Amino acid sequence: MKSLFLMIASFLVLASCQPKNETSEISSVNDVSKIDFTDENVVLLDVRTPEEFQEGNIPNAVNIDFNSEEFDSLIQDLDREKTYYVYCHSGNRSTKACSKLEEAGFKNVVNLKDGYSGYKK
Numbered sequence: 001m002k003s004l005f006l007m008i009a010s011f012l013v014l015a016s017c018q019p020k021n022e023t024s025e026i027s028s029v030n031d032v033s034k035i036d037f038t039d040e041n042v043v044l045l046d047v048r049t050p051e052e053f054q055e056g057n058i059p060n061a062v063n064i065d066f067n068s069e070e071f072d073s074l075i076q077d078l079d080r081e082k083t084y085y086v087y088c089h090s091g092n093r094s095t096k097a098c099s100k101l102e103e104a105g106f107k108n109v110v111n112l113k114d115g116y117s118g119y120k121k
Helices: 002-016 029-034 050-055 071-076 092-103 115-120
Strands: 024-026 042-046 061-063 083-087 109-112
Touching (some): 071 092, 083 092
Parallel strands (some): 024 109
């Protein structure tokens, strides 16, 4: 019985030490008002098309089109030490963009899951 308990306890300790690869999410893009974008270590990243960006965007956002062929190479030029708050129109592209950023070695990535459509409401 003791060995079973020790085995379960060991498993739980090891499992809790595994890194999480889940992208952090803010429940609403309207929560961006709580973020200090004057901090040079914080970036609001809009991954919509340039046309969508021109039609309207969240102030202080940087635009890198997720659907562009250059997306992967453009993110290589970004500072991996900064925190990136990523949004698109409704959350689909931003979710995929966050995954690509994390695969590229970015540690501080937050998906604004309801996107620009939620911001406009």
